[in-house]
Amino acid sequence: MRNIGGGSMYQTNMYEGMLAETVTHRGANGEVINAYFARPLGAGPFPGIVVIHHAPGWDEWYRECTRKFAHHGYAAISPDLYFREGHGTPEDVGAKVRAAGGVPDDQVVGDVEGAMRYLRSLPFVNSKVGVFGTCSGGRNAFFVACRVKGFDAAVECWGGRVVMSKEDLTPKQPVAPIDYTKDLSCPLIGVFGNEDKSPSPEQVNRHEEELKKHRKNYEFHRYDGAGHGFFYYDRPAYRQEQAVDGWKKVLAFLEKHLKA
Amino acid sequence: MCTMIAKQVAIDGSGKGKDGWFDVRQLNVSYDHPYNMPLEHSLNIDFVNEAKGPGARVAVELTPEAARKLVQTIHEILAQAEAGGYLEDKVRREA
Numbered sequence: 001m002r003n004i005g006g007g008s009m010y011q012t013n014m015y016e017g018m019l020a021e022t023v024t025h026r027g028a029n030g031e032v033i034n035a036y037f038a039r040p041l042g043a044g045p046f047p048g049i050v051v052i053h054h055a056p057g058w059d060e061w062y063r064e065c066t067r068k069f070a071h072h073g074y075a076a077i078s079p080d081l082y083f084r085e086g087h088g089t090p091e092d093v094g095a096k097v098r099a100a101g102g103v104p105d106d107q108v109v110g111d112v113e114g115a116m117r118y119l120r121s122l123p124f125v126n127s128k129v130g131v132f133g134t135c136s137g138g139r140n141a142f143f144v145a146c147r148v149k150g151f152d153a154a155v156e157c158w159g160g161r162v163v164m165s166k167e168d169l170t171p172k173q174p175v176a177p178i179d180y181t182k183d184l185s186c187p188l189i190g191v192f193g194n195e196d197k198s199p200s201p202e203q204v205n206r207h208e209e210e211l212k213k214h215r216k217n218y219e220f221h222r223y224d225g226a227g228h229g230f231f232y233y234d235r236p237a238y239r240q241e242q243a244v245d246g247w248k249k250v251l252a253f254l255e256k257h258l259k260a
Numbered sequence: 261m262c263t264m265i266a267k268q269v270a271i272d273g274s275g276k277g278k279d280g281w282f283d284v285r286q287l288n289v290s291y292d293h294p295y296n297m298p299l300e301h302s303l304n305i306d307f308v309n310e311a312k313g314p315g316a317r318v319a320v321e322l323t324p325e326a327a328r329k330l331v332q333t334i335h336e337i338l339a340q341a342e343a344g345g346y347l348e349d350k351v352r353r354e355a
Contacts, residue, residue, distance in 0.1 A: 089314075100268070135262055236299075
């Protein structure tokens with residue numbers, strides 16, 4: 001398998017190609033949903049990664065993020081977790097979900113598991129599949145890695161509402177993800193900004209204590225001068241230095257656990 | 261969303277969206293991530309008609325201060341209209 005990105009730099013005399021397109025796969029309850037799929041051209045085999053979009057929606061940043069993983073040698077798939085809410089611009093659909101208090105956790109688990117199974121069915125995907133997400137997608141990456149067997153690495157970027165009080169629980173989110181920590185089935189990397197309010201540094205501390213308590217394989221990277229969403233180059237929260245370092249940490253982690 | 265602070269109420273009104281005027285049937289108010297305001301969180305108001313799909317939406321994103329001014333101004337205007345005997349509570353829609 002070719003090796004671009006991660007610890008090794010792309011060489012100017014290499015061939016490079018990518019296919020990126022909308023596909024469908026089965027999600028929760030066997031329902032067919034859309035997904036954005038990007039992969040390097042070639043026979044592979046490539047490791048896979050499920051890219052879980054953030055609360056604002058299945059948007060352009062997540063398409064770019066999916067292609068970024070393909071550029072770095074992964075077969076990357078980003079399921080539309082809001083598929084059942086109707087169609088329109090990502091903002092309009094995201095606003096509808098925002099008003100409805102999000103989508104049910106069990107549905108997210110089923111959709112992400114379906115994306116993982118889709119990857120595992122492909123002849124050019126090797127035996128390793130990771131999961132990545134930011135914001136609520138980071139929460140869900142951790143949550144799904146606890147609820148579903150079959151992931152080999154999980155990337156949680158500033159997952160809000162991993163730690164939830166009883167008052168925060170809703171019919172759609174009936175259990176705090178932190179309560180599933182003992183079931184985490186793969187190595188985890190966490191990336192957080194110390195100026196974030198959700199998750200706050202105190203909540204990240206609790207998250208970490210629980211991982212230690214259950215002797216889980218994890219690494220947390222916590223950045224000063226950064227808040228929520230500091231990878232988003234199109235938002236004022238973007239922090240160049242921290243984002244560049246965070247991406248390096250994430251890609252090195254995935255290379256270690258999915259490409260070795 | 262990250263805060264999950266949101267509420268939906270049924271209302272009667274009319275809004276002008278990307279395809280022109282439509283009947284507004286729901287009001288969605290949240291304090292969560294905005295799409296356009298350069299803030300981590302904002303007070304978001306969406307006037308929508310869910311029966312017409314996600315695109316039937318008139319959206320505003322406000323700072324908390326702007327949202328309070330909006331509420332205060334609406335109260336003042338309604339009080340003035342009520343004092344003048346102008347208030348109409350029922351919408352007469354064509355069949």
